[in-house]
Amino acid sequence: MNFLSYQSVPAILKDNSRKYAKRTAISYNKRGVFLSLTYEEFYERVLMLARGLKQAGVQRGDRVAIFSENRLGWAISDFGVQSAGAITVPIYATNTGKQAAYVINHCEAKVVFVSTQTQYEKLYAIRDQIPNVELVISYERFMGERSFPVYTQYQLSEVERPLTETETAMIEKQIDEIRQEDIITIIYTSGTTGVPKGVLLTQRNIMVNTTHGLKRVGSSTLPQTFLSFLPLSHVLERTGGYYMPLLTGNHIAFAENVQKVMENMMEIKPTNMVSVPRLFEKIYSRIYENVHQASSFKRNLFHRAVEVGREYVQKKYVTKEPLGLLELRYKFFDKLVFKKVRERFGGKIKYFVCGGAPLDKTINEFMWIIGLPVFNGYGLTETSPAITLSSFDIIRFDSVGKPLHETEVKLADDGELYVKGPQVMQQYYKNEEATRETIEDGWLKTGDIARIDEQGYVYIIDRKKELIVTAGGKNIAPQPLENELKLDKFISDAYVYGDGKPYLVALLTPNLERLIDLGRELGIHYIDIEELVTNEKVMAVYTRRMEAFNAALPPYKTIKRFAVLPREFTIDGGELTPTLKLKRKEIYNKYKDIIEELYIKAGNGVVRRPKADNERLETSVSASKMH
CATH class of the missing domain: 3.30.300.30 (ANL, C-terminal domain)
Known part of the structure; x- marks a missing residue:
């Protein structure tokens, strides 16, 4: 699927709301029960919010901040902001009020969405430091302070008042006016090595990355369910685990929180997930914890199954040798051992995508052995994010795969990885000096030390500064x-x-x-x-x-x-x-x-x-x- 035939992400949602009108778009947990919206319903809520934002004075190019954990309101806000011609600026839900104030002031946001009273109170505590904020909108109803009023997203959207044909036409005209070169978001780096920098990403940056990423992992005609638990404030989840399913007409379910991911996997039974290595480390540890407590017969059976599985995945995916009887042996152990393991994680996972940090080779190989393939990738906020990615055809368990289509990589004399491609950011927001230091002759300096083998596989060694x-x-x-x-x-x-x-x-x-x-x-x-x-x-x-x-x-x-x-x-x-x-x-x-x-x-x-x-x-x- 080539998203580049469209001009923007909201334009694709607009099309999908008609093509997949009755298909489930988003599921979310409310008081212990997962509820859902179809594409038709989700798009209607997006248009309603865009209507409210325009009435509140939001103009094309304005920056609107979202200070929230993953939830339905986040998605409605993001697409609503874009449909109003504005720019989404996410803030990590775990940030302090002081950290949030820096982002709000630097991007000059006049409107801020918050998820709960807790987030609102963080802003209220530093309200004197964010004098330009004119409107605070919450996803939940509570009483705000008179000196710092808060309205609900439901109120702003006027959900009880149906959209008129004129209103729909007006908002869709705004969507049609968005161009690929327009800014979709400003994502601020974590700031662990200095002051946070605002990364400007365009509609094209995101659509290129989803197009080439989908081409690498392979598209499916069957409906897929993505379970989302990484913060949408992070570009890895934003592109790979959020835009990807919604742009392809698939289903995204928001996990309750990080602690309940395993439990939610059993409930939602996802087919795909984006994660960081920590989840796979936990899965690896949990499985071996159960094996440790099993009888000696079951322990020996499991270890034998892993031995056969290691030989199987090496020959099938890495060296691509004939399998012969090995395939039958693996199928035997898969049915006897690995299938039961997979059922503890919902039983329907086709693949994971991993990024954000290096995944240990042993854990990566183990995931493939038990039939839960992990496509290891590498990228940065500045690259939307993917630079490289593995797949069923491109796999080395200690590698982050090969560069995506239209992506060039090279190594500097000290081993730092440089990248050039259509997913690379425009610039840092209001920081020309940092932009000049990071982008040189069209090449973005990643800050990571790497090596590239003769077959083009990329191996990340570590952060240069670390x-x-x-x-x-x-x-x-x-x-x-x-x-x-x-x-x-x-x-x-x-x-x-x-x-x-x-x-x-x-x-x-x-x-x-x-x-x-x-x-x-x-x-x-x-x-x-x-x-x-x-x-x-x-x-x-x-x-x-x-x-x-x-x-x-x-x-x-x-x-x-x-x-x-x-x-x-x-x-x-x-x-x-x-x-x-x-x-x-x-x-x-x-x-x-x-x-x-x-x-x-x-x-x-x-x-x-x-x-x-x-x-x-x-x-x-x-x-x-x-x-």
């Missing part, structure tokens, strides 16, 4: 080490540090279920998790596992010291971005005392197994330091 340069001058990419550490059954997350230091250290967060089981097996009596993670018997287990991890690495890459934290990294805790990537600077600042103490107390700095029962491990600081 490479660790040790005191000995060694350049080390932390993400591959962290991804490998997370494969350990006792580790949920990992952060590796060592910039300017003589060796590497790590902060580990425990897999709490496995940790508690371990405490029970070792007969440990403890008051809380803080006491458990610092217990000598527990630390001896982690030390042995770290020794095994280090054994396969060159000396300069080994983790000499580590601490186990009593809690996982979270968005609310400030350690993770809304797309579940590590916020490295924030983690260092938050746990600086622990990290520096790993160097101060290190002695010769070697992780080692204790030689005697009375010898205290120097691998972790005391729990009292872990606040």
Whole structure:
């Protein structure tokens, strides 16, 4: 399907509202029950909101902010804003009021949509800092402050008043006037390495990326259901998990929240999903947790099935060799083992698309083995987002695939990946200096270190700014080490540090279920998790596992010291971005005392197994330091 025959995303929705009038467009959860709108109904709500926005004075080119988590109101707002000729500016729902104020002021938004009273109160607390905001619109009804009034989207849309033919014609004329070169959105970068930058993306940027992305993964004539849980404020979900299904006439269902994704998969039974590696890490961990608790017969059966599956996917998808009897063996284990595993995730998944951060090779291969293929991709907010993508025909489990159609890539002398193509942004909003630094002779500098093999597969090594340069001058990419550490059954997350230091250290967060089981097996009596993670018997287990991890690495890459934290990294805790990537600077600042103490107390700095029962491990600081 080529979306470039249209001039805009709203124009495609307009067409789809007639072609797929009675087909389900969007499902959303309301008080524990999933409700839905057809394409016809959704488009009508979009037009009603566009009518309300025009009556409220929104003009062509105005910026309108959306401060909300994923929900029906977000989608209506986005298409309504565009249909009114304006520009959508998303703000992460997890942002503070101060962070939201920066975006609102920088893009000069006079209208802001909020999802709930909680988001409204964030704005109310900083209302003096956003003097240009004239209208706040909420998706839910509540009483606002008289000095800072709020109206509902339902009120603004005048949903009870049907659209007249004249109103419909007026709004559709506005839709028809949108051109491919018009700005569809301004998406602000996370700002973890500096002040957030507003990325200007055009209608064409988005339509090119969806067209070429769909061409790569293959279109389907059968209706598909996408489950959306990544924030729509992030371009990966916006393009791949939101515009993609709606532009193709398919069904998008909004998950209740990140914590209920697994549960919602069982309810919605999606065929496709866009995700970041964290979901697959959780799936991998959950499956092996269940295997760990199974009988020895079932454990052995599962491991045998995985062995056969590994050989099968390697020959079928990577080397493309004849399968012979291997295909029958795989089908046997698939029916006996893997099909039951897939049913726990809805049973209908055709493929996942993964981006946002590197996916570990072992986990990626495992997903293919159990029949849940993951198309690993790579991109940036500045590239709408996809630059490269895997598929059934283009797969290397440690690669992010090959460049999309019309996309060129090359490596700079230091290994940084440069990209040129129709999905690349116009510029940063009101930031000519940053634009000049990022785009040179038409090539966008990604900021990522990569390699490209002879067949054109791209491999991302790490962020250029995140490479660790040790005191000995060694350049080390932390993400591959962290991804490998997370494969350990006792580790949920990992952060590796060592910039300017003589060796590497790590902060580990425990897999709490496995940790508690371990405490029970070792007969440990403890008051809380803080006491458990610092217990000598527990630390001896982690030390042995770290020794095994280090054994396969060159000396300069080994983790000499580590601490186990009593809690996982979270968005609310400030350690993770809304797309579940590590916020490295924030983690260092938050746990600086622990990290520096790993160097101060290190002695010769070697992780080692204790030689005697009375010898205290120097691998972790005391729990009292872990606040």
